Amino acid sequence: MKIQRDRTGGWTRRGLGLAAAGVAVAALLGPGAAWAQGKTSANLAMIGEPQSLDPMASTADLVSIIMQHVYEPLFTFDSHSAVQPMLAAKMPEISADGKKYTIELRKGVKFHNGRELDAEDVVASLKRWVDMTPRGKALAKSITSISAKGPSTVEIELSEPQPALLAHLALPSGFAVIMAKESIANPLVEFIGTGPYKFRERKPDQYVVLVKNDAYSSRGEPADGYAGKREAKIDELRFIPVPNANTRVEGIIAGQYQFADQLPVESYKKVSNASGVNAVLTMPYGFPYIPTNTKQGPMVDPKIRQAFQMALNTEELLLAGFGEPKFFTVTGEHFPKGSPFSSTAGADKYNKADPEGAKKLLAEAKYDGTPIRILNSKQYDFHHRMALMMAEQLKAAGFKVALDVVDWSTLVQRRGDPALWDVYITHSAFMPDPMLSPPQLGDGAPGWWKTPAKDAALAAFNGESDSAKRGPLWGKVQQVIYDEVPYIRVGNFAALSGLSDNMKGYTPMMMPAFWNVELAK
Known part of the structure; x- marks a missing residue:
């Protein structure tokens, strides 16, 4: 059996045998068994041990997956990638020049220590976020002040418009969560948020336990993506590090876990055919892309x-990378239908698979046969498989090709030197706002794309604060990408998870969330 939902939004995350894993899980259940009598407790197999439980100290998705249940942001994303209020009472008032955001907070929201949320908590939390996180630091040069204007009003002043500010505040990676100001420390020793679950216990390499927050104050709107109503229907969430992917597969099939994250796509049939288990595809989860060296x-x-x-046949590239069509979509739209940034602009140039047309362009360019160096790594198998297929497609179109296969850390190093590559293969998690990914849209990223057409299109897009107007302006940027080819966005790919039949109400999302999910006793 499978569960699949074609999502319109999303965000990258990341040996015991089965018998050993079973002993380990049984041991883990011991300390909490008495507490859990008569209550529900879910065992959630994650890809590893979280390096921290501070969502500002790490950009690892695993940290955010766990701690999004404990902490909440001012804003979040709905299922269509639109920003919606969470701890904010409503969407902010934005000044005409786009430089001042006035944010009203929901009243009656309480922290896990029983104290009510106020503007000073938000100011302290956002200042910490600006100081600590990569995205916060990048925005810091544009932030003039973050201040409280009364007990339930926060004001953010900017030196220049930042239309993606709300998306940055909503993104659960290097998370702009709101903490009780008295708990703020470096490192955190208390995890006091407003979320539907409270932190209870962590035993490194064994588990992180969260328990239901009976005093949680939920939004009233219907649940929609990460937005709207949140309800803790499971009494205890137990996040268990299981680094071996095959152990996660066998554990979900054996009933040791109620959820297993990031399973190999090769295990799809095995999980689908297992009794009492659902194979869950989250689509889109991410996208492969191929930057070009414009320098x-x-x-x-x-x-x-x-x-x-x-020259590229992207369907063949995706088949080479992911094996079966159920694990990818061939699409020239950078954002799917339902997203405010959905556009078909330039997509007529996507997946042309026209070697003869490519040969004509090479002749017009007087291409001299210099080999195109394809930098790639076997550490991501799908990168290397796509590189092999791409090499054959380019040869058929008249290109000379050289494959440069290195480990991932070497690739990251080499891509910074324009003398060492012509194209390279990478991927990104699906980001709900264009300015969050890929980095080629900024200045200075490997590829070094900077042209008058790019600057003009991005200036118009980034100069518009009205979210309703930003969408159509993205289409103009997407058109320039197809015209100038700073990178090829190959398509979308899915992530596979396993879910017990006993869990009801789970919605596939980039960051798995377990509020609004029930577990049969």
């Missing part, structure tokens, strides 16, 4: 980049 080498010529784009 040095043959790809500096826009016509050669256009020939490269014309």
Whole structure:
């Protein structure tokens, strides 16, 4: 059996045998068994041990997956990637020049220590976020002040418009969560948030236990993605590190876990055919993409980049990378239908699979046969499989090709030197706002794309604070991407998880969430 939902939004995350795992899980259940008598307790197999429980100290998705149940942000994303209020009472008032955000807070929201949320908590939390997190630090140069204007009003002043500010505040990676100001420390020793679950216990390499917050103050709107109503229907959530992917597969099939995250796609049939288990596909989870070197080498010529784009059969690349169509979608739209940024602009140039047309462009560009160096890594198998397929497609179109296969850390190092590559293969989690990913939209990322057309399109897009107007402006940016080919966005791919039949109400999302989910006793 499978569960699949074509999501319109989303966000990257990341040996025991089964018998040993069973002993370990049985041991884990011992300390909490008496507490859990008559109550529900879910065992959730995660990809590993969280490096921290401080969602500002780490950008690892695993940290956010766990702690999003404990802490909440001012804003979050609904199922269509639109920003919605969470601890904020409503969407902010934004000044006409886009430089001042006035945010009213919900009243009556209490922290886990019983104290009511106020503006000073928000100010202290956001200042910590700006100081500690990569996204906060990147925004810091534009933030003039963060201040309380009364007990339930926060004001953020900017030196220049930042239309993606709310998306940054909503994104659960390097999370802009709101903490009780008296708990703020470096490192955190208390985890006091407002969420539907409270932190109870952590035993490194064994589990993190969260328990139901009986005093939780939920929003009233219907649940929609991460937005709306949240209700803790399971009494205890037990996040268990299980680094071995096959152990997660066998554990969910054996009933040791009620949820198992990030399973190998090769295990899809095995999980689907198992009794009492659902195979859950989250789509889109992410996208592979191929930056081009616009600074040095043959790809500096826009016509050669256009020939490269014309030669590619992206469906074949995705098949090579992921094996079966159920694990990917072939789409030229950078954002799916339902997203405010959904656009077909330029998509007529996607997946052309036209080697003869590419040869004509190469002839017009007077391509001299200099090999196109494809930098890739076997540490991500799907990267390397796509690289092999891409090499054959390029050869058929008249390109000379050289495959440069390295470990991932070497690739990350080499991509910073324009003398060492022409294209490389990477991927990103699906981000709900264009300015969150990929980095090629900014300045200075490997590829070094900077042209007048890019600058003009992005200036118009980033200069508009009205979310309703930003959507159509993204289409103009997407058109420039297809025209100038700073990167190829190959398509979307899915993530596979396992879910027990006993868990009801689970919605596939990029960051698995277990509020509004029930567990049969």
